[in-house]
Amino acid sequence: GNSVTQMEGPVTLSEEAFLTINCTYTATGYPSLFWYVQYPGEGLQLLLKATKADDKGSNKGFEATYRKETTSFHLEKGSVQVSDSAVYFCALSDRTGGFKTIFGAGTRLFVKA
Amino acid sequence: NAGVTQTPKFQVLKTGQSMTLQCAQDMNHNSMYWYRQDPGMGLRLIYYSASEGTTDKGEVPNGYNVSRLNKREFSLRLESAAPSQTSVYFCASSEPGLSQETQYFGPGTRLLVL
Numbered sequence: 001g002n003s004v005t006q007m008e009g010p011v012t013l014s015e016e017a018f019l020t021i022n023c024t025y026t027a028t029g030y031p032s033l034f035w036y037v038q039y040p041g042e043g044l045q046l047l048l049k050a051t052k053a054d055d056k057g058s059n060k061g062f063e064a065t066y067r068k069e070t071t072s073f074h075l076e077k078g079s080v081q082v083s084d085s086a087v088y089f090c091a092l093s094d095r096t097g098g099f100k101t102i103f104g105a106g107t108r109l110f111v112k113a
Numbered sequence: 114n115a116g117v118t119q120t121p122k123f124q125v126l127k128t129g130q131s132m133t134l135q136c137a138q139d140m141n142h143n144s145m146y147w148y149r150q151d152p153g154m155g156l157r158l159i160y161y162s163a164s165e166g167t168t169d170k171g172e173v174p175n176g177y178n179v180s181r182l183n184k185r186e187f188s189l190r191l192e193s194a195a196p197s198q199t200s201v202y203f204c205a206s207s208e209p210g211l212s213q214e215t216q217y218f219g220p221g222t223r224l225l226v227l
Contacts, residue, residue: 043221046215049215105155106155
């Protein structure tokens, strides 16, 4: 079945540091891939997405590239801010899975000033 | 445009009590979902409704029931609450075939079962 594995946290960085959060997936079909972000006390919200191989999703300085050959969708940001402190979820949605979304376990990011 | 709304925000129950969590969306989406979020477990799908009039079990349906009241509303009922149901519950909606299944989430209901 479909699954998503992402790096365990928490990840603690200083402001302006480079961020990478690893995500790999297993899927039987051709999934769409997502990163969602959850700020404290809130629900999840879409950060970025990519729908086919080699697509790059980007938003708010975050980027992720859909790599079919390595089944990966790693999240990166060149310079993090304190306001980026949140939990980040990698996810996939696949037509063969009835369009149900499968989420990774989440990675908590702390950014220190 | 409120998006997805959930009530209540917080609830404390005693073991064996029942309650219904309410969810409504104003985006005219066909699909709606209930998830629970537990530390280290990510989000787990409890039930979903692909369209009005249909509901299906997700990964962890035991102890829960759902009702898709109309296109806007999707409720989750705990008939006899247990401490293992202490969690944060999120409702979400999406439109199949559009936006490659982006899901829109409510703010969550924090439930404590004593």
